[in-house]
Amino acid sequence: MRLGVFVAALAVCLVLDSSFLAALSIGGVHPIATAVLMVYVGLFAPRRMVLWTALATGILLDLATPAVYRGDQPFFLIGPYALGCVFGANLLLPIRTMVFRRNPIAVGLLAIPYLFAVGVVFMAMWTVRGLYSETAVPWADASAAAELGRRLGEAIYTGGFGIPFAWLLLMTWSTWRFDVGSVRR
Amino acid sequence: MVLLLSLLPTGWLVPWTNRLSEIVRLPLVPLGDIATSARVWLTVDDSQIATRDEFDLLERERNEYRRLYHASAERVRELEGLVGSLRGLPPVDAVGEYVAIEVDVIGSDPSGPDGPLQVNAGTRRGVRGGGVAIHRGDVLVGRVMREVGPTTAWIQPALATGLIDARVSPVALAEAGVREGVAVQLEPRDGGWRTTVDRSVAVTSGMIVRLHDAGWSRFAQGLAIGVVREVTPLESNPTRLEIRVRPVEDPRRLDRFLVVSQSDASGDAP
Numbered sequence: 001m002r003l004g005v006f007v008a009a010l011a012v013c014l015v016l017d018s019s020f021l022a023a024l025s026i027g028g029v030h031p032i033a034t035a036v037l038m039v040y041v042g043l044f045a046p047r048r049m050v051l052w053t054a055l056a057t058g059i060l061l062d063l064a065t066p067a068v069y070r071g072d073q074p075f076f077l078i079g080p081y082a083l084g085c086v087f088g089a090n091l092l093l094p095i096r097t098m099v100f101r102r103n104p105i106a107v108g109l110l111a112i113p114y115l116f117a118v119g120v121v122f123m124a125m126w127t128v129r130g131l132y133s134e135t136a137v138p139w140a141d142a143s144a145a146a147e148l149g150r151r152l153g154e155a156i157y158t159g160g161f162g163i164p165f166a167w168l169l170l171m172t173w174s175t176w177r178f179d180v181g182s183v184r185r
Numbered sequence: 186m187v188l189l190l191s192l193l194p195t196g197w198l199v200p201w202t203n204r205l206s207e208i209v210r211l212p213l214v215p216l217g218d219i220a221t222s223a224r225v226w227l228t229v230d231d232s233q234i235a236t237r238d239e240f241d242l243l244e245r246e247r248n249e250y251r252r253l254y255h256a257s258a259e260r261v262r263e264l265e266g267l268v269g270s271l272r273g274l275p276p277v278d279a280v281g282e283y284v285a286i287e288v289d290v291i292g293s294d295p296s297g298p299d300g301p302l303q304v305n306a307g308t309r310r311g312v313r314g315g316g317v318a319i320h321r322g323d324v325l326v327g328r329v330m331r332e333v334g335p336t337t338a339w340i341q342p343a344l345a346t347g348l349i350d351a352r353v354s355p356v357a358l359a360e361a362g363v364r365e366g367v368a369v370q371l372e373p374r375d376g377g378w379r380t381t382v383d384r385s386v387a388v389t390s391g392m393i394v395r396l397h398d399a400g401w402s403r404f405a406q407g408l409a410i411g412v413v414r415e416v417t418p419l420e421s422n423p424t425r426l427e428i429r430v431r432p433v434e435d436p437r438r439l440d441r442f443l444v445v446s447q448s449d450a451s452g453d454a455p
Contacts, residue, residue: 015213018292018303019220022437023227032295055187063206065294066301066330066339069195071347072314073331074301074339076202079191122296125191134195138297141373154296 001045002177009169010057013037018064024161029154031161034061035115036107038085039162040169042092043101043110044178054089058082058118067138077129084121088114102173107166112159119151199332207307207334210292214305214337217291225440242391282448283404284311288318290440291337299376301330301339302436306444312338316446317405324433325396325408326442340444342436343396343410344373350398351410353388353428368397371411371430378411378430381419386426388416394430404445409433 013033021030038057042050061081069075092114099106123144130137139147190198210217286306294300306312314331318340327342343349354366367386371378371394382388394411411430419425 011213011216014295015216015220015292017295019217019290020224021295022293023224028299034295059187060209061295063202063209064292065296066206066303068301068330068341068345069199072328072341073199074203075195075199076206077191077195077198078202079187082187083191128192132194138300151296 001041001049001179002175005172005176006041006053009037010034010060014060014064017061021161026157027153029150029157031158031165032115032154033161033165035088035118035155035158036111036162036165037169038089039092039107039111039114040166042089042114043096043099043107044173044176044180046179047093050089050093051086054085055082058085061085065138068136069134077125080122080125081118083125084118087121088117091117102170104163104166104170107169108159108162111162111166112155115155115158116152119148119155123147123151203332203334207337210303211336214291217303218289218305221290221292221440225438228438284446284448286310286312286444286446287441288312288338288444290442293437299342299345299437301341301345302327302439304338304340304444305336307334307336307338309335311446311448312444313446315402316444317402317408318442318444319404319408320434320439320442322443323409325405325410326434326436326439328401328405329444329446338444340436344376344378344432344436348372349378349396349410350400351394352397353382353392353394353413355392366395369394369428374429377414377432380428380430381422381425382428384418384424384426388413388426388428390414390416393433402445 013036016033021033024030034057038054041053045053058081059078062078063076065076065081066074067077092110095110099110101107123139126135126137126139127144129135139150142150288304288306290302291305292303304312304318312329312333314329314333316329318326318328320326325343327340328346330339330341349371350368351371352366352368367382367388369380369382371380378394390413392413393409394413395407396405396410397407398405411432413428414431415429417427417429419427
């Protein structure tokens with residue numbers, strides 16, 4: 001896989017997530033383009049590459065997700081998304097040989113469990129941190145169940161959004177120069 | 186390693202993760218600016234579509250503002266003469282130097298659209314923690330969070346700052362002074378605020394809610410934060426009314442506003 005192409009695609013997806021896709025928001029949830037990109041890379045790249053890119057992407061997502069500390073101080077916690085993305089990638093790797101990888105519907109549908117798994121780990125990490133008296137969890141006054149439901153909705157929405165987005169990504173498939181043989185190893 | 190990082194005490198992480206975030210996201214600032222402008226351009230704001238009653242109200246307000254404008258023009262002429270005589274006297278009880286900076290929104294929390302907004306100005310342009318984000322001169326957007334970076338800063342929307350002290354005032358400008366109106370404490374709820382007042386208090390839909398909170402910067406006092414959306418009897422206590430307030434402006438729909446900060450380096454305090 002060409003890393004330069006991945007970095008460029010990741011930059012575009014991060015910008016879309018933090019600045020544009022809120023335009024498609026329904027009921028407070030909007031799709032996450034980065035998750036679709038991670039599923040796309042996870043379907044074609046070598047195993048080690050998938051895990052490292054998931055970790056790097058998760059760290060960048062953590063650095064784009066401000067929490068509030070002491071009422072009015074932004075605070076970035078490295079870990080919840082990073083570990084979540086690695087966990088999601090580990091879920092994806094065993095099943096990638098069982099799907100039609102060049103099909104955008106497969107990419108979109110796999111984005112649902114992937115993003116939900118990321119969300120579960122994200123919430124688990126913040127719940128653990130919530131034991132510190134100084135830490136307020138990002139979902140504030142809402143219950144954990146409500147936040148989990150919101151994240152499930154976000155995952156499903158991302159799945160729907162992921163189909164056309166994956167189609168666009170698959171159009172660029174030759175540019176990525178994936179080593180298809182490595183997927184079976 | 187990452188697991189360990191995620192469990193470190195917050196105080197250890199704040200100084201360097203904020204800087205790291207700014208450095209990592211710096212190359213994305215121009216793209217974020219463009220994407221935010223595109224998002225705002227594409228989004229339809231339902232709240233801007235007026236009903237017949239709202240249209241009539243707007244027309245009455247326009248006439249009222251026109252009258253006030255002419256009265257003010259007369260007053261300005263009077264005051265110009267007075268200023269001429271006062272010029273040259275030393276300033277007394279000055280509010281201090283301040284800077285007003287126009288900033289563009291370049292991003293927000295990807296998974297929490299109600300969270301803080303990132304803007305493309307930081308300490309290099311004079312933005313300080315505790316500064317106030319203002320839209321159209323009279324609407325409070327939020328406040329600048331501490332730990333401002335050299336080139337970017339985070340704005341915490343007013344709705345995300347917890348309980349707020351405010352005053353509910355009539356719409357007409359003449360009656361909308363901060364010192365008048367009903368004092369209330371607003372609690373964030375369902376994308377707006379709620380509060381309760383005694384039943385004898387005259388509060389109606391459409392009234393303006395203005396900030397009157399000592400916890401905020403002096404520049405924020407008196408700015409509009411919401412509009413009374415609904416007034417209903419409180420079920421659990423019929424002697425009180427429950428008031429629901431919607432924000433005047435949805436911060437997510439803004440791609441540009443003004444940040445007012447103290448111009449000195451120690452301007453964190455309100």
